[in-house]
Each structure stands twice: as structure tokens, then as C-alpha cells.
Amino acid sequence: MTYQGVLTKMETEFAEPIQYYLVFENDFLNINQLIGKTIGIQFVKYQCLNCGLDKPIYRQGFDKQCFYDIPQAADWIMRPELSTAHLDKEDRDLAYEKKVQLQPHIVYLANSSNVKVGVTRKSQVPTRWIDQGAHEAIEIVEVPNRYLAGITEVALKNYVADKTNWRKMLKNDIEDENLIAWRERLKSYIPEEAKDYFIETNTETHIEFPVNQYPEKPKSLNLKKTPSYTGKLVGIKGQYLIFEDQTVFNIRANEGLVVDITIS
Structure with a gap:
């Protein structure tokens, strides 16, 4: 099953453990339910969180012009x-x-x-x-x-x-x-x-986080450099997805990127 949407920071619910939700325009995913599953992440395009245009993201999910213009930045x-x-x-x-x-x-x-x-x-x-x-x-x-x-x-x-x-x-x-x-x-x-x-x-x-396995040497996934990745999800902490091969993916740092997420 494949979902597509622009990344924004995961919504959270204070529980034991914390519940995480990835919210897209027409769908949402309870990420806790994906722990133990293989997930594919594919970069599709940019979408500035302010103007919505396909322009390279500069910081905080905004393109460069918006970042220097809007009060939110x-x-x-x-x-x-x-x-x-x-x-x-x-x-x-x-x-x-x-x-x-x-x-x-x-x-x-x-x-x-x-x-x-x-x-x-x-x-x-x-x-x-x-x-x-x-x-x-x-x-x-x-x-x-x-x-x-x-x-x-x-x-x-x-x-x-x-x-x-x-x-x-x-x-x-x-x-x-x-x-x-x-x-x-x-x-x-x-x-x-x-x-x-x-x-x-x-x-x-x-605070208790839903993590089955912590990485010994975490390596950060950068979708701009590596536009496609597949791995087994083993935990979530902060705004990071943690994978079995010690790859970690910071959702917050990738706001404004449109991705395909495939679950198998």
C-alpha cells in the first residue's frame, strides 16, 4: 500500500508509549502500527509549506523567499x-x-x-x-x-x-x-x-517512546541526496523514525518534501 503527501512534523498523543501520526492532506498513518514492517520512502518533489510551490526547501519547510518573508520563520x-x-x-x-x-x-x-x-x-x-x-x-x-x-x-x-x-x-x-x-x-x-x-x-x-531497538551508530537519511530508501521500522523517538539497519529519518528536518510511503 502506498501513501503520498507532503511531510510535516508527526502529530503526537501523550500515552504509554507515545502515539505518533503522520498526517497527509487526505490520509493519516498511525506510525506505531508500522513498527516491525518494511517501509519504503521515495522523494517525489518539493512543496513549500507556505506558498505550496515546487521550489527547493530552504529551512523549516519553506522555500528561501518565504523563509525570509513570513512571520512563522x-x-x-x-x-x-x-x-x-x-x-x-x-x-x-x-x-x-x-x-x-x-x-x-x-x-x-x-x-x-x-x-x-x-x-x-x-x-x-x-x-x-x-x-x-x-x-x-x-x-x-x-x-x-x-x-x-x-x-x-x-x-x-x-x-x-x-x-x-x-x-x-x-x-x-x-x-x-x-x-x-x-x-x-x-x-x-x-x-x-x-x-x-x-x-x-x-x-x-x-515519557515512554515506542522503540524496539536503538541504533548503536545512527546514520541520518537525507532524501535530497538519497531519494529512495527501504528499511524495517523498529522505533520512533523525538521526530525520528528508527530503522533496523541503524538508518534514522528526521521527519521534522524534511518538512516540505512530498514523498511516497510504501508499506509491505
Whole structure:
């Protein structure tokens, strides 16, 4: 059976284990049900997630022109400390920026390959942690806008990592950490503007991923270089499909690519 559609990040359902869904325009697949099956992935063409044109994808599922024009790809997306909507100051589209930036945001600690600090909208908890492949996470600050979350992250990343080692995460080369102790350790480094938003009492969230076999030496599939691949699916973690031959495929990094997916 073959399905065709443009790749967007897998939708997830918080369960034990996490349930993953690949959603196309006219179909969707519960990827958990494909574990143990042989899957073929064939690159067909590009389809920018903004304009829909068959133009090479530049970043985040967008072609180069769209990436530099639309508010969904502005610098404050990756660097929340650059947010300016709270000042009524436009970057690319003030209405969009107010909608996204002026809502509750969480600064969190997540352990995927190591303990890292991150920022997400409150509405994206625990989705953000799942997408990063974190097996445990905890909220440490809840603020009313993206800017405050951003400056808090900038301050804390002087004392804790802000990046995930994807290879270590996929190898499951991880250690459990006491995130409550980490939260207390970092409390004094929170900026004055955000100190009142510190979360004094909460517990860790633990996440179980559907993986039968972790790769010892994960090798990333790049459809632009290798447009056709077939392998046996053995697990899903973060936004990665894990195959028996140690190939891993990052769905999020391939957004905007139209593919044929064949299941046998």
C-alpha cells in the first residue's frame, strides 16, 4: 500500500508509549502500527509549506523567499529573546506576533541526551518535549509572554545546555537526572523580571517512546541526496523514525518534501 503527501512534523498523543501520526492532506498513518514492517520512502518533489510551490526547501519547510518573508520563520521563533510584540513593535506581522508571543510560555528543563533548558508555549507542553526525544522534563518558569521566557533561557544557558545531542538521544545513551534538584540549583540565575514566575512545586513528566531497538551508530537519511530508501521500522523517538539497519529519518528536518510511503 502506498501513501503520498507532503511531510510535516508527526502529530503526537501523550500515552504509554507515545502515539505518533503522520498526517497527509487526505490520509493519516498511525506510525506505531508500522513498527516491525518494511517501509519504503521515495522523494517525489518539493512543496513549500507556505506558498505550496515546487521550489527547493530552504529551512523549516519553506522555500528561501518565504523563509525570509513570513512571520512563522522570523528570528524570534528560534531566539525568543528577540520578541517585541509586548512593546507593540512589529517585526514582520504584528498581528501574528501578538497572537503567538503574547500568551503564556514555559521555560523548562528536559533530559534527552543531557539536561537542557528550553522555551515553548504553554499550549505545547508536553508536545515540545516529545518532539525533542526527552524521557523526562519539568517546567521551571511560566511567564505571560515569549520575551520573558527568552531572556530567562538566555540567562540559564550559561549554567545548563540549550542543545540536544541527537545521536546520543537516539542511541538512548542517557542517564536519569533529578530535575527538581536542577530547578532549585538554577533558581538564583533567573532574571529579576521573571523571578516572580518561578514554579515552586511541581513534578517531573516521564515519557515512554515506542522503540524496539536503538541504533548503536545512527546514520541520518537525507532524501535530497538519497531519494529512495527501504528499511524495517523498529522505533520512533523525538521526530525520528528508527530503522533496523541503524538508518534514522528526521521527519521534522524534511518538512516540505512530498514523498511516497510504501508499506509491505
